[in-house]
Amino acid sequence: MNSNRLFFIDAVRAFAILMMLQGHFIDTLLNPIYRDKTNVAYQIWSYFRGITAPTFFAISGLVFLYLLLKAKDKGNDYPRIKKGLYRGALLIVIGYTLRINVFGWLSGEFTSSIFIIDVLQCIGLSLIMLIVCYVLLRKHIRILSILLLVLGCLCFLSEPLYRSLDLSHVPKLFANYMTKNNGSIFTILPWFGFTAFGGFLATIFFSHLHKNRFRLITVISFFVLGSLLIEYSSWLLMKIHYWTDIELFKSSAYYNYLFTRFGNVLLLFGIFYAAEPILKGSLIGKIGQKTLSIYVIHFIIIFGSFTGIGLKQFFSKSLNPTETIFGALLFMVIVCLISFHYVKTNAFIYKKLRQSINHLKL
Secondary structure: OOOOOOOHHHHHHHHHHHHHHHHHHHHHHEOHHHOOOOOHHHHHHHHHHHHHHHHHHHHHHHHHHHHHHHHHHOOOOHHHHHHHHHHHHHHHHHHHHOOOEHHHHHOOOOOHHHHOOOHHHHHHHHHHHHHHHHHHHOOOHHHHHHHHHHHHHHHHHOHHHHOOOOOOOOOHHHHOOOOOOOOOOOOHHHHHHHHHHHHHHHHHHHHHOOOOOHHHHHHHHHHHHHHHHHHHHHHHHHHHHHHHOOHHHHHHHHOOOHHHHHHHHHHHHHHHHHOHHHHOOOHHHHHHOOHHHHHHHHHHHHHOOEOOOOHHHHHOOOEOHHHHHHHHHHHHHHHHHHHHHHHHHHHHHHHHHHHHHHHHHO
């Protein structure tokens, strides 16, 4: 068994994808009259829904750069770089493809909704940006680590500067990566910040994983830093504003959801890293290895990719809490089962194709 493998990563990804499944199902189908922000259950659901995307971006940066650094340590990082660039481009293409409505196109209905940017495009572009940083500083890992930490902080601190950015003069294909005015769900800023922080954590794991008591120290650090970010990051930003008289720190403190959400992500990392010994080989780890297929399948079922026919078209904002809860649980089980079957089917097809190609070559 490879002692350098981070098993908790798959568990974190599994948790995030399951939270995304139930979050999208409930948000899309629950009747608005039941969205009571004073209700404890609704507050808990909103909390987990709010940290799902930050967790995805942070864990993506962590796992990718960690594998890249391991490959470099073996003197063979170029295949991993190529694979990463391909992966990033693939995520961007899939993100656009899921917005295609074939039946609508056949009937002559073309809309600009295909240019809407969602989580896949932003993660794909973030990975490509992470690779660029790595290629520039692959011989100076400590400088790379500092750069990623600084980039993460800058992405978060500068959020007030691009929050209401007007890019009406820029083609939607490019503007949608920076503004939500045209319907984009995610934008590259500030979300690349979470990926950059994940990359920074990857350099920490790579450099110190072999040391004694690393797990204990790291788990404690996750809990301490996460709690500090949640409770005191706004206070610190205001203090810096008083010291420097820079208005940007004050604006960030008054709308400080990024540092606090990253604090929540660190707490989540701490929980799963502490529980890693009991998560090895578990079902939740296997689910974490199928996140892309799960995402694609759930998007098709809920939002009706390609056909325009999904659960949203039939039950949008119409279910009561009981129907929504049981429906969400059933939805998670079905999507995961389809994903596991889909992966097995793909493996069988790819095996037969490779056999056929080899036979033709012979």
